[in-house]
Structures are given as C-alpha cells and as structure tokens.
Amino acid sequence: MASETDTTRSGSTPNGTAPDPPEPRKVALITGITGQDGSYLTEFLLNKGYDVHGLIRRSSNFNTQRINHIYIDPHNAHKARMKLHYADLTDASSLRRWIDTLAPNEVYNLAAQSHVAVSFEIPDYTADVVATGALRLLEAVRSHIAATGRTDIKYYQAGSSEMFGATPPPQSETTPFHPRSPYAVSKCAAHWYTVNYREAYGLFACNGILFNHESPRRGENFVTRKITRAVGRIKVGLQSKLFLGNLQASRDWGFAGDYVEAMWMMLQQEKPDDYVVATEESHTVEEFLEASFGYVGLNWRDHVLIDKRYLRPSEVDNLKGDATKAKKELGWKPKVGFQQLVKMMVDEDVELAKREKVLVDAGYMDAQQQP
Numbered sequence: 001m002a003s004e005t006d007t008t009r010s011g012s013t014p015n016g017t018a019p020d021p022p023e024p025r026k027v028a029l030i031t032g033i034t035g036q037d038g039s040y041l042t043e044f045l046l047n048k049g050y051d052v053h054g055l056i057r058r059s060s061n062f063n064t065q066r067i068n069h070i071y072i073d074p075h076n077a078h079k080a081r082m083k084l085h086y087a088d089l090t091d092a093s094s095l096r097r098w099i100d101t102l103a104p105n106e107v108y109n110l111a112a113q114s115h116v117a118v119s120f121e122i123p124d125y126t127a128d129v130v131a132t133g134a135l136r137l138l139e140a141v142r143s144h145i146a147a148t149g150r151t152d153i154k155y156y157q158a159g160s161s162e163m164f165g166a167t168p169p170p171q172s173e174t175t176p177f178h179p180r181s182p183y184a185v186s187k188c189a190a191h192w193y194t195v196n197y198r199e200a201y202g203l204f205a206c207n208g209i210l211f212n213h214e215s216p217r218r219g220e221n222f223v224t225r226k227i228t229r230a231v232g233r234i235k236v237g238l239q240s241k242l243f244l245g246n247l248q249a250s251r252d253w254g255f256a257g258d259y260v261e262a263m264w265m266m267l268q269q270e271k272p273d274d275y276v277v278a279t280e281e282s283h284t285v286e287e288f289l290e291a292s293f294g295y296v297g298l299n300w301r302d303h304v305l306i307d308k309r310y311l312r313p314s315e316v317d318n319l320k321g322d323a324t325k326a327k328k329e330l331g332w333k334p335k336v337g338f339q340q341l342v343k344m345m346v347d348e349d350v351e352l353a354k355r356e357k358v359l360v361d362a363g364y365m366d367a368q369q370q371p
C-alpha cells in the first residue's frame with residue numbers, strides 16, 4: 001500500500017522527464033454547510049477533489065450533526081479538506097474577510113432561514129438573512145474581485161420554487177413569480193440581486209431554482225421528514241398520533257443528493273444562467289402519507305389528525321417544475337424517483353426509531369410524543 005509520503009514525493013518520471021506539477025485543488029466556500037444541502041454538496045465536492053470551506057453560525061448548541069462524519073481535525077493538515085469558519089450572513093465584514101482569506105473559486109450561498117411557516121413568525125429576520133444576506137455575500141464577492149482583479153470566482157444562489165407561489169404549474173425559468181410568504185418574497189429578492197450583479201458587474205452568478213428536495217437528512221419540521229419520522233416511531237411503538245396541516249398541497253419532491261450535482265453543473269458552464277431543477281412530478285401531502293405509511297403496512301388514517309396551527313396564512317397549492325433547460329443545457333437529470341425517495345427516508349427513520357427505542361426502554365430517553 002502506498003504511504004502518505006509516496007503520494008507527495010517529487011522526482012523524475014520513469015522516462016526521465018520532470019513530472020507536471022499537481023493541479024492546485026479548487027476551493028469552494030459554502031454558506032449553510034451544516035444544512036441538508038450543505039452536507040451533500042460537501043461530500044460531492046470533496047469527491048471531485050475540492051477543498052471545501054464552510055461558514056457556520058455560532059450557536060450555543062453544536063449544529064454540525066450532518067457533517068460530523070466528514071469532519072477531520074484540522075491539525076491533521078494533509079487529510080482535513082473540509083474546514084469550518086465562524087461567520088454570519090447578517091455580518092458583512094465576516095463574509096468579506098473569509099472571501100479575501102480563502103480566495104475561493106466557487107461560492108455556494110445555501111444558508112437561509114428556510115422554513116416557510118416560520119418565516120411568518122420571524123419575517124424581519126428571514127428577510128435579513130435570506131434577501132439582504134445574499135446581497136451582502138454578492139457584494140463581498142464583487143468588492144473582492146474589484147480589489148484583486150481575480151476572474152476565476154463563481155457564485156451560486158440557492159433559489160426556490162416557493163418564488164412561483166400562486167402561479168399555476170408547470171413552472172419553468174420564464175414563469176412569473178408570485179411569492180406567498182416572507183420567505184418566498186425574500187428568495188425573490190435574492191434571485192434578482194443575483195441577476196443584477198451578473199448584469200451590472202459581469203459576475204459569474206447563477207440562480208438554481210430548486211423545487212423541494214428531501215432526504216434522510218431533511219430537518220424534522222419539514223413535512224416529508226416529519227411524516228417519515230412519525231412512521232418509524234409509530235412502527236416501533238414510540239408514538240401513535242401525527243398532527244399535520246394542509247394535506248392537499250402538492251409538491252415536486254426530489255432527492256437532495258441529486259440536486260447538489262445540478263448546483264455544481266451550473267458553475268461549470270461557459271456562461272452564467274438560471275435553471276429550474278425538478279423531477280417534473282407532483283404529489284400531494286396525502287399521497288406522501290399513503291406511500292410512507294403503506295410501505296410499512298400502516299394506514300395513515302389511523303394516526304393522522306389535522307391541527308390548524310400547521311395551516312399557513314397563505315399557502316402554495318401546487319408546484320410542479322419544468323426542468324427542460326437543466327436537462328438540455330446541463331445534462332442533469334434526477335436519479336431518485338418519488339417511491340424510492342419515500343422508501344429511503346422511511347427505511348432510515350425506522351432504523352433511527354429502533355435505536356431510540358433501545359434508549360427509551362433503558363430509561364435514557366423520554367418517548368416524546370412527536371419530534
């Protein structure tokens with residue numbers, strides 16, 4: 001087996017010529033690295049040979065669970081290719097400092113207050129992080145370019161199908177936005193800031209308009225994960241009821257692991273542009289319930305109760321993307337379909353519930369009604 005020094009040894013090749021110097025590794029900077037998409041994107045970019053830097057917010061609790069399995073102590077300088085730094089989208093000086101210090105080739109702005117219902121409770125904060133935060137990061141990139149003259153830096157903005165809101169499906173890049181929440185309005189602002197920086201300053205900046213994308217790493221208060229967590233816990237006897245809001249809302253649900261590839265593909269194009277990323281299939285929350293409870297032999301009607309507190313002041317009824325442009329220009333297509341996604345999430349959450357049950361039975365944990 002080759003030792004570490006073998007791979008870094010310099011010298012001549014068997015035919016006596018000097019070897020080409022190794023290509024410097026590309027550097028990516030990710031905001032929102034601790035989130036679902038941040039964790040999948042980090043794995044993807046590390047596999048592609050990038051050095052990955054993530055900006056994390058200070059919190060009294062550690063919030064790095066989704067990337068702990070990738071983390072290597074930075075004292076192990078040869079092996080640690082993901083590094084974390086404190087910064088915040090509400091702190092422009094921290095953004096500029098890390099862009100200057102790290103000189104990334106690709107900047108992925110994935111950070112957000114991303115919960116639509118919560119954005120009605122904290123609209124001001126949501127706008128500050130989602131809309132003005134994107135502006136601060138774009139401005140940090142622009143001023144860094146102005147100061148250094150660099151031309152090799154690209155920006156990705158995480159847009160959302162929520163921007164289409166009340167506009168009926170199918171939704172494509174040319175569909176008018178009609179946002180229905182403070183979150184969605186803020187995402188529209190971030191979208192247009194990105195377009196404006198592209199047009200005004202020639203920045204290589206792309207908007208990925210991603211439809212809902214889920215995984216076993218999805219936050220537990222988004223509807224798909226809330227359901228699959230409940231399925232697992234009901235199956236092992238830790239929970240009996242699940243309280244939900246509007247079951248008739250329809251979403252185009254894909255797998256987050258597939259969608260991060262599309263983000264990267266956008267930044268590898270000749271010209272910056274905006275792309276819809278979607279499966280082009282839409283299912284209601286009720287259909288998700290049927291599929292996930294049915295998969296483990298349960299009837300959702302025996303367990304689900306409607307709680308009005310989960311209804312939103314204004315709802316987005318129907319999202320179904322038209323991803324023709326991404327398929328044609330990026331060569332992207334989703335690999336995981338709806339049924340496979342449901343099974344993947346339920347399988348993981350049944351296993352998680354079994355582990356929880358061991359702790360509950362041993363008296364180390366309370367069987368809470370619902371996560």
Ligand SMILES: C[C@H]1O[C@H](OP(=O)(O)OP(=O)(O)OC[C@H]2O[C@@H](n3cnc4c(=O)[nH]c(N)nc43)[C@H](O)[C@@H]2O)[C@@H](O)[C@@H](O)C1=O
Pocket residue numbers: 114115116117159160161162210211212213221222223224226243244245246247249250251285310311312315316
């Ligand atoms: C693309 C977009 O995707 C996500 O936004 P979302 O579509 O609002 O996702 P969700 O899982 O919170 O809701 C989906 C639907 O499910 C309905 N629903 C019913 N009952 C419950 C319920 O109990 N909880 C929740 N959360 N939703 C419920 C709810 O009313 C809505 O119609 C975010 O990632 C966002 O950041 C983003 O950009």
